[in-house]
Amino acid sequence: MSSTPDNFEPRIVAFLCNWCSYTGADLAGISRMNYPANVRAIRLMCSGSVKPFFIMSALHKGADGVLIGGCHIGDCHYQTGNHLTKKRIPITRELLGALGIDPRRVRLEWISAAEGQEFAEVIHEFVKELKALGPNPLAGGDHAH
Amino acid sequence: MLTEIRKHxxxxxxxxxxxxxxGLRERDGHTAPYLFTRAEDLDGLTVGTKVPVTFTLRPAKKNIISAFQEKCPGQKIAVLVRGCDERGLYEVAKRGQIQVADLAIIGYACDADQARACHCPRPHPQNLKFGEKVQGPSNEAFIAKIVNMSVAEREAFWRAQFSKCIKCYGCRNSCPVCICKECWMENDAFSPTGWLPPDFPMFHFVHFYHLSDSCIECGACVDACPMDIxxxxxxxxxxxKVQEELFYTAGQDPEEKPPLASREEAKERLEKGI
Incomplete structure (x- = not known):
């Protein structure tokens, strides 16, 4: 992947919950909404199953941004799964910031199954932000493995 | 203070x-934790060193007090603690390892010099029996060094620091609140066996994050680190951040739930409506 600023295309790993955000992304697709093709979606049963280590791992393996999509608070299919996410992500972002990794590379969004439009908007915004931030300096890691 | 503690x-x-x-016993110039069962041994009792009283036994991943309680259930043990030792006991009690009700916690305060040496903001236990409370140095001044750096400067700083890491696991092994049976730091997905130094920042990220809501700021990891990271x-x-975001301070109350492992919102958050 080229990393010159003008044609830099960020890679986003999106951890999407099965019940809301993934379905929301699906809705954006079947409604033929346009959004940048920079997202690699990973479907999980709940945003609460996204361990902070997954986020770190994605950044370490070369993702320029990580999006975590979950149900709105109160709408979790498992009642309280996203409450865990809500607590974890700010702490994770703080830790990344303290270690010298721009916390803006990690984004938490509540996107319901009916919010295809919002999903597309979030991706537009995130890609724009990541283009401004430039390539992830961690990409590639210290050792190739 | 020491004579009063021995007498008590x-x-x-x-x-x-x-x-x-x-408590701690000094013998032949060495200080180590010791279980005193006879009053005549108490001449060797000492306080006021940096040696931690509570620690985790490896590889059982069990607090030392927990091992006593398993061996002699229901027996009352008195524990001589500083502020950090007490916070460590409370943190493992929250995770079900020890019964605080079976302990007689006798606390003593650290003096200002010790507090400064450990960068300890709370150098006194809640069950304070001996010594005078002193104000510890503030964390704000201590962390200003990295808070004032830019993101890129921080990355350069930590890359340089972590490149010294020899992956001895000293920071983990010395930690009194690090009690997971299955340790993510040993997981090959994050830091492959045999790579030195470990990849920035995977290996350290796991440890930092996992202890973010249980770190009692005792400084045992820093003392253990042979590379002075x-x-x-x-x-x-x-x-x-945990205090600001989750309204939680580790080691305050053994009945509290660790916030990152529980689904309830902090009541301060609910009251403020955020």
Whole structure:
């Protein structure tokens, strides 16, 4: 992947919950909404199953941004799964910031199954932000493995 | 202070109010934790060193007090603690390892010099019996060093620091609140066996994050690190964030639930409506 600023295309790993955000992304697709093709979606049963280590791992393996999509608070299919996410992500972002990794590379969004439009908007915004931030300096890691 | 503590402990033992006193013993110039069962041994009892009283036994991943309680259930043990030792006991009690009700916690305060040496903001236990409370140095001044750096400067700083890491696991092994049976730091997905130094920042990220809501700021990891990596800089940044975001301070109340493992919102958050 080229990393010159003008044609830099960020890679986003999106951890999407099965019940809301993934379905929301699906809705954006079947409604033929346009959004940048920079997202690699990973479907999980709940945003609460996204361990902070997954986020770190994605950044370490070369993702320029990580999006975590979950149900709105109160709408979790498992009642309280996203409450865990809500607590974890700010702490994770703080830790990344303290270690010298721009916390803006990690984004938490509540996107319901009916919010295809919002999903597309979030991706537009995130890609724009990541283009401004430039390539992830961690990409590639210290050792190739 | 030491004579009073010795007298108090001897009293507890002779009147059989406790089965044993757990504290530090100095012998031949070495200080180590010791379980005193006879009053005449108490001459060797010492306080005021940096040696931690509570620690986790490896590879059982069990607090030392927990091992006593398993061996002699229901026996009352007196434990001589500083502020950090007490917070460590409370943190493992929250995770079900020890029964605080079976302990007689005897606290003593650290003096200002010790507090400064450990960068300890709370150098006194809640069950304070001996010594005077002193104000510890503030965390704000300590963490200003990295807080004032730009993101790129921080990355350069930590890359340089972590490139010294020899992956001895000293920071983990010395930690009194690090008690997971299955340790993510040993997971090959994050830091492959045999790579030195470990990849920035995977190996350290796991440890920092996992202890973010249980770090009691005792500084044992920094003391253990043979390469002098200032691990407590990040620990203190995270503890501050946990206080601001989750309204939680580790080691305050053994009945509290660890916030990152529970689904309930902090009541302060609900009251403020955020």
């Amino acid at each position: 402990c001897a009293d507890l033992l002779t009147r059989k109010q406790v089965a044993a006193v757990y 200032p691990l407590n800089l990040i620990r203190k940044v995270l503890s501050k």
